[in-house]
Amino acid sequence: MLNRLSSRCLVRPGDIAASRDDLDVVGVFNPGAVEDGKDVVLMTRVAERPKERRAGFSGLPRWEPGAGVVVDWVADEELVPLDARIVQRKADGLVRLTSTSHLRILRSTDGRSIDSEQGRFVPEAEHEEFGVEDPRITRIDDTFWITYVTVSRHGAATALASTRDFCTFERHGILLYPENKDVVLFPERIRGEYVALHRPNAATPFTKPEMWLAWSPDLIHWGRHEPLDVGAAAWETGRIGAGTPPIRTDRGWFEIYHGSRKARGEAGVGVYSAGALLLDLDDPRHVIGQAQEPVMVPETDFEREGFVPNVVFPTGIIDRGGSILVYYGAADSAVGVVEFSRDELLDAL
Helix, strand or coil: CCCCCEEEEEECHHHCCCCCCCEEEEEEEEEEEEEECCEEEEEEEEEEEECCCCCCEEEEEEEECCCEEEEEEEEHHHEEECCCCEEEECCCCCEEECCEEEEEEEEECCCCCCCEEEEEECCCCHHHCCEEEEEEEEEECCEEEEEEEEEECCEEEEEEEEECCCCCCEEEEEEECCCEEEEEECCCCECCEEEEEEEECCCCCCCCCCCEEEEECCCCCCEEEEECCCCCCHHHCCEEEECCCCEEECCEEEEEEEEEECCCCCCCCCEEEEEEEEECCCCCCCEEEECCCCCECCCCHHHHCCCCCCEEEEEEEEECCCEEEEEEEECCCEEEEEEEEHHHHHHCC
């Protein structure tokens, strides 16, 4: 684990107003981050659930076109709670979320504090009915490309949106069908093609958790999928996936990713930590460096205590030359930013 030059909690649930009076904010976390002129822009996930409580019933929210958030009240005797986020219907084994998420756009002049809120990105389509989550932002040429998770009755998939000003957005639809998350785009073409990291989530456990690479001529159509040779350490045996978009260094593509430690059959989601990789600049299929231990683990109170305890989930990165700012979700409750020495991070590989 590396020394943190600085670490702070940027946003907590109480800092963000709910989108409606009948909803409570239960989490503000997993922000995409990018520089826009002199500002750092954060697109952060805001999870909300109904304020109302009904004895013997659970309120399960979803988005409906023209109506916004609606709540399905389901008898508790018909449900099995799996963790703080998910319940399972006894009748058919299908799951629902106990909250629904949209994205808020926040701006920071120094990258270490929030100065203003700019707007919202909310669910619109059927494949977003249970919420939009966990954005990552990559600037390619003069456009900001946003990969984000859509959750619906069809499962969790990754979709793509773009903007030039974070005021208006163009949706480009689903990129990778369910179940797939943690898609991050490289900031430039490699050998004339766009490249992405992604995480298939197979229902049948033939293999350990894996992170994959894919190629595209246009950011819409993806192929030549293949796994990276990572994910063997004890701290990442439960789950592994891309975290921040890769950044170019003179040594290779630098990627901070996440992993969780959870034994098969263990309750909860396990402990989420952050690791680091170095991929070949000309052929990122090749892993040329990897930190043997996590570079970041839950250690502060706001990382260890929250809606889902013991989680650091990196999703945004800003390269400041001598140092690197990493933005992350803490305990599925808050947004944190940590500063590392750039040289120390690279030397850990």
